[in-house]
Amino acid sequence: NQTIQELEETLKVKEEDREVEIRNKDLEGQLSDLEQRLEKSQNEQEAFRNNLKTLLEILDGKIFELTELRDNLAKLLECS
Amino acid sequence: NQTIQELEETLKVKEEDREVEIRNKDLEGQLSDLEQRLEKSQNEQEAFRNNLKTLLEILDGKIFELTELRDNLAKLLECS
Amino acid sequence: NQTIQELEETLKVKEEDREVEIRNKDLEGQLSDLEQRLEKSQNEQEAFRNNLKTLLEILDGKIFELTELRDNLAKLLECS
Amino acid sequence: NQTIQELEETLKVKEEDREVEIRNKDLEGQLSDLEQRLEKSQNEQEAFRNNLKTLLEILDGKIFELTELRDNLAKLLECS
Numbered sequence: 001n002q003t004i005q006e007l008e009e010t011l012k013v014k015e016e017d018r019e020v021e022i023r024n025k026d027l028e029g030q031l032s033d034l035e036q037r038l039e040k041s042q043n044e045q046e047a048f049r050n051n052l053k054t055l056l057e058i059l060d061g062k063i064f065e066l067t068e069l070r071d072n073l074a075k076l077l078e079c080s
Numbered sequence: 081n082q083t084i085q086e087l088e089e090t091l092k093v094k095e096e097d098r099e100v101e102i103r104n105k106d107l108e109g110q111l112s113d114l115e116q117r118l119e120k121s122q123n124e125q126e127a128f129r130n131n132l133k134t135l136l137e138i139l140d141g142k143i144f145e146l147t148e149l150r151d152n153l154a155k156l157l158e159c160s
Numbered sequence: 161n162q163t164i165q166e167l168e169e170t171l172k173v174k175e176e177d178r179e180v181e182i183r184n185k186d187l188e189g190q191l192s193d194l195e196q197r198l199e200k201s202q203n204e205q206e207a208f209r210n211n212l213k214t215l216l217e218i219l220d221g222k223i224f225e226l227t228e229l230r231d232n233l234a235k236l237l238e239c240s
Numbered sequence: 241n242q243t244i245q246e247l248e249e250t251l252k253v254k255e256e257d258r259e260v261e262i263r264n265k266d267l268e269g270q271l272s273d274l275e276q277r278l279e280k281s282q283n284e285q286e287a288f289r290n291n292l293k294t295l296l297e298i299l300d301g302k303i304f305e306l307t308e309l310r311d312n313l314a315k316l317l318e319c320s
Contacts, residue, residue: 002086010090017097024100027107034114041121045320048240052132052317055236058229059310062222063303069218070299076215077292080208128320132237135316138309139230142302143223149298150219156295157212160288162246170250177257180264187267194274201278205285212292 002010082090162170242250 002082006082006086010093013090013093013097017093017100020097020100020104024104024107027104027111031107031111031114034111034118038114038118038121041118041125044240045121045125048236049317049320051236052233052313055229055233056310056313056317058225059306059313062226062229063306063310065218066222066299066303066306069215069222070296070303073212073215073292073296073299076208076211077289077296080204080289124320128316129237129240131316132233132313135309135313136230136233136237138305139226139233142306142309143226143230145298146219146223146226146302149295149302150216150223153212153216153219153292153295156288156291157209157216160209160284162242166242166246170253173250173253173257177253177260180257180260184260184264184267187264187271191267191271191274194271194278198274198278198281201281201285205281
């Protein structure tokens with residue numbers, strides 16, 4: 001019961017709607033990718049930080065051992 | 081020239097279209113936020129790595145200086 | 161069968177001889193003391209040097225371990 | 241006015257006296273040498289100890305600088 005003009009109007013609205021939905025799907029895809037990249041980046045950073053913490057503890061140990069060595073050298077000098 | 085049924089149909093399509101566009105704006109906002117967060121995170125990580133590189137160079141210097149001290153101690157022992 | 165003059169001469173020579181021998185004993189005593197002090201001093205110096213050599217070896221180990229730590233930090237920076 | 245026997249006795253005593261004095265001179269020479277060696281050895285040991293004290297101070301500085309580096313690494317880890 002639509003005139004040709006009415007039909008064209010309805011088709012144009014549906015076309016626009018379809019384009020908006022395609023754009024929407026694309027944005028959701030980009031968002032999902034970015035969230036995964038961010039999560040991966042945070043996991044890598046966390047692993048990196050944990051490795052650094054281990055190195056910091058090793059450095060603490062080395063400084064402690066150098067200080068012991070220093071004290072032994074000082075005692076040697078005092079006692080001689 | 082539309083019947084009431086035709087009018088309701090057109091309004092329903094326009095409402096759906098509007099909702100999709102709102103969702104679209106929201107997704108674009110989230111995407112933009114996430115991109116900024118990722119960029120900020122990468123900048124921080126870069127600054128962190130640069131600080132670490134500086135510390136690595138300082139550590140290199142300290143190891144070099146300890147090695148010089150070690151060599152001087154060895155020479156002292158050889159010459160005495 | 162000696163005259164008094166001859167007797168006095170003989171006694172004077174014997175007295176001088178006795179003094180020289182006393183001085184001699186004293187010098188031998190001083191020499192022995194000094195030799196013992198020198199030997200003790202050399203033993204102490206040897207023990208001191210051996211302690212220093214041990215400290216030098218420990219220092220070598222610490223420098224080696226710090227260098228390993230430095231290499232691990234460098235690898236961490238390269239791989240991240 | 242001496243008999244031959246008395247003359248021989250006097251010569252024997254003088255010979256002994258001469259030998260003791262020679263031994264005496266020799267001992268004084270050894271003593272002087274040893275005193276010089278001991279003094280030289282003590283001076284060398286003192287110089288050695290002063291060099292060691294300098295190395296100990298340098299080691300103190302290196303340990304202090306490694307501790308600063310360690311603290312900067314710890315701060316970097318806390319702030320990131």
